[in-house]
């Protein structure tokens with residue numbers, strides 16, 4: 001059961017009330033809706049589109065479908081990327097019944113080996129038509145809003161330096177380029193700057209504090225332009241399409257730096273999709289918002305993983321939070337539970353004792369991350385497939401004419417000093 005905790009030194013917040021399926025949930029104004037829901041004890045937020053298995057947030061960076069809901073009438077909103085305001089209305093979707101009791105879950109029980117709905121009863125007169133009508137009715141996610149927002153034409157703009165991503169690497173590059181007199185604009189899909197640093201609670205964030213403060217000051221002084229909730233959605237030639245609250249724009253920069261970071265490592269094990277299983281980075285992010293993901297938390301750090309799992313464990317211990325936490329250096333083997341985590345089977349890297357079963361209500365996995373390579377691929381960067389995912393192959397950060405990569409995208413460690421040095425070197429070559 002997830003719940004709210006008071007983290008030492010947390011800034012003052014303004015509380016608002018949002019609703020989840022009509023139930024009131026206390027929230028902090030401006031925090032991601034998913035954080036408020038998790039803090040309010042709601043981990044199962046969505047249902048999978050076909051088998052209607054319960055889903056919960058697992059990435060908190062717009063990369064899974066575990067937090068999808070209808071928000072203020074708009075379907076399929078990633079609730080980890082929208083802020084809470086007074087009266088924000090969240091409605092679960094894709095259920096017959098309720099979020100907790102979805103009668104369409106029987107699909108999963110009837111077809112334990114999977115089901116190809118395209119061929120189900122195909123060619124059986126009468127039954128085929130009934131099945132197709134039923135499948136059309138229950139398939140997909142959400143219902144369209146009653147009215148569509150008016151279309152707005154994309155604007156076209158030229159600029160000097162564009163940085164995609166406001167995590168530590170993007171901030172460091174923006175500051176370094178700005179210090180060299182370049183005019184810099186930064187776009188990020190999130191609600192706040194900081195990227196992975198936001199998943200480090202309290203003292204764990206200390207190595208990045210100077211960077212965060214310098215970037216905030218540069219934005220406040222208008223020496224760097226920042227646009228949040230504005231993802232870069234595609235690149236064609238030198239054009240970068242961004243879309244945010246100000247509308248869509250096609251940006252063409254003299255130099256574009258992709259600082260898109262890395263995806264959480266996802267491991268294949270039984271029950272890895274049960275609500276309560278998430279990346280350690282997501283667990284740390286929620287903790288930074290004062291939401292603890294469980295009362296019995298197992299943190300697993302496989303070989304090559306880190307640093308978020310151990311940082312989470314240290315932060316929980318230092319703050320003396322009311323939970324039982326087990327840190328395992330090894331592999332998750334299996335999760336017990338259907339709609340929430342009830343137990344975790346793990347294999348310790350060092351122990352010769354084999355597997356052990358732990359009672360748990362949340363599992364945080366800090367597996368080796370993989371570069372968020374998608375935009376780099378669109379500019380023609382060379383990709384190499386590795387066990388953890390696609391890796392961008394570049395020696396000096398150059399991806400293509402006018403495009404550069406920085407940070408975890410190009411293999412730079414998630415380390416404040418390493419990112420600062422990389423940014424200085426890169427800014428000199430832009």
Ligand code: FES
Nearest residue numbers: 057060062064080
């Ligand atoms: S997309 Fe929101 S938690 Fe993954």
